[in-house]
Amino acid sequence: MSESDDLLKEGVEEARTRFDRAVAMTMAVVAVLLATDALFGHRAHTEELLNQAKASDQWTYFQAKTVRRTMFEVGAELARTLSAAPSASTTAVVASFGANVARYDRETKAIEEQAREYERERDCEARRANRYDLAEIFLEVAIVTCSIAILTKHRGIWMASAAVAAAGVVVALTVLRIP
Secondary structure, eight states: OOHHHHHHHHHHHHHHHHHHHHHHHHHHHHHHHHHHHHHHHHHHHHHHHHHHHHHHHHHHHHHHHHHHHHHHHHHHHHHHHHOSSOOHHHHHHHHHHHHHHHHHHHHHHHHHHHHHHHHHHHHHHHHHHHHHHHHHHHHHHHHHHHHHHHHHTOHHHHHHHHHHHHHHHHHHHGGGGOO
């Protein structure tokens, strides 16, 4: 072999090594982005589940209050039905039951409003979590295509993986627009 062939081989090998290092650095950056995205995605899923549990608790509380209200409605109806002639004591009992019914009506409205608020928060967190999950897919594909770029030594595949990673970052950042 001639000296020029040796120099050419060394130049090609050095170029490949630089390429491999550049792609490996890209992979490292994308891996950090992936880990960050996964962390935010897990937190969003956790918040979604917590808000679902809170909403379920509120709806259970709502049901309990509704049952109590119904009990007082039935009590008032029984007091009216069982008294042959309306008396002051019957009227007082019916009024007391009516006051409790009104109180439970107010309380159930507030409880229902709180439950619906938790459901809105749950839905918002679900949308965030879904965006993070989609971004995670893009970032994982970018890491895989970087690996393919190293194996094939193809600059186009490396650029494509960078574009896919950028798309993943953009998708993750769209979470900021979710109310």
